[in-house]
Amino acid sequence: DAKTTQPPSMDCAEGRAANLPCNHSTISGNEYVYWYRQIHSQGPQYIIHGLKNNETNEMASLIITEDRKSSTLILPHATLRDTAVYYCIVRVASRGGNEKLTFGTGTRLTIIP
Amino acid sequence: GAGVSQSPSNKVTEKGKDVELRCDPISGHTALYWYRQSLGQGLEFLIYFQGNSAPDKSGLPSDRFSAERTGGSVSTLTIQRTQQEDSAVYLCASSLGGGKAEAFFGQGTRLTVV
Numbered sequence: 001d002a003k004t005t006q007p008p009s010m011d012c013a014e015g016r017a018a019n020l021p022c023n024h025s026t027i028s029g030n031e032y033v034y035w036y037r038q039i040h041s042q043g044p045q046y047i048i049h050g051l052k053n054n055e056t057n058e059m060a061s062l063i064i065t066e067d068r069k070s071s072t073l074i075l076p077h078a079t080l081r082d083t084a085v086y087y088c089i090v091r092v093a094s095r096g097g098n099e100k101l102t103f104g105t106g107t108r109l110t111i112i113p
Numbered sequence: 114g115a116g117v118s119q120s121p122s123n124k125v126t127e128k129g130k131d132v133e134l135r136c137d138p139i140s141g142h143t144a145l146y147w148y149r150q151s152l153g154q155g156l157e158f159l160i161y162f163q164g165n166s167a168p169d170k171s172g173l174p175s176d177r178f179s180a181e182r183t184g185g186s187v188s189t190l191t192i193q194r195t196q197q198e199d200s201a202v203y204l205c206a207s208s209l210g211g212g213k214a215e216a217f218f219g220q221g222t223r224l225t226v227v
Binding site: 034038042044045046049087099100101102103104105106 | 117144146148155156158161163169204206208210214215216217218219220221
């Protein structure tokens with residue numbers, strides 16, 4: 001899996017949009033970008049994933065640059081419950097290939113009341 | 114069950130003893146992963162099972178660690194002759210497989226070696 005680079009920590013005011021960046025400059029054409037988060041003392045939780053188009057679901061939006069070398073996870077209206085460590089992962093998408101998820105150090109997001 | 118189930122949730126063992134940690138994946142999920150997370154650290158990949166393929170054991174830290182997945186469902190992670198540095202939360206995840214499928218994690222087993 002390609003390596004990712006994320007800032008170690010970020011703060012965001014409650015109610016504002018939280019924008020979490022991720023660099024994945026060595027991503028391959030068949031690798032997806034995944035985001036997970038881990039709230040204290042819980043197992044990681046899937047958020048969203050994408051290949052090259054922007055994606056949106058009930059939790060977040062994922063913006064991937066045209067060259068796919070970086071992406072941004074957007075939490076549109078952050079709440080205190082969004083305080084967590086956010087992991088950006090790139091992963092081969094081919095069926096039958098190794099689907100191992102390799103977690104980096106992530107970004108510790110703190111939502112400020 | 115609705116999610117990935119791990120047991121026990123907590124385990125305290127004496128140094129040198131063997132332990133077995135169990136993971137019940139979501140029904141129908143062909144892929145199963147084990148990770149461990151030491152206090153304040155990130156997730157360390159241990160082993161990955163996909164269907165009938167040979168497992169990816171590249172993350173197992175030593176030959177004291179082994180894992181099985183019987184009948185393509187339940188998995189057991191075994192640690193022999195436990196050491197204090199084995200103390201961590203051991204997390205299991207499962208997915209439908211196919212590369213694009215998201216993985217769902219259990220709540221983990223907190224292992225403490227005293």
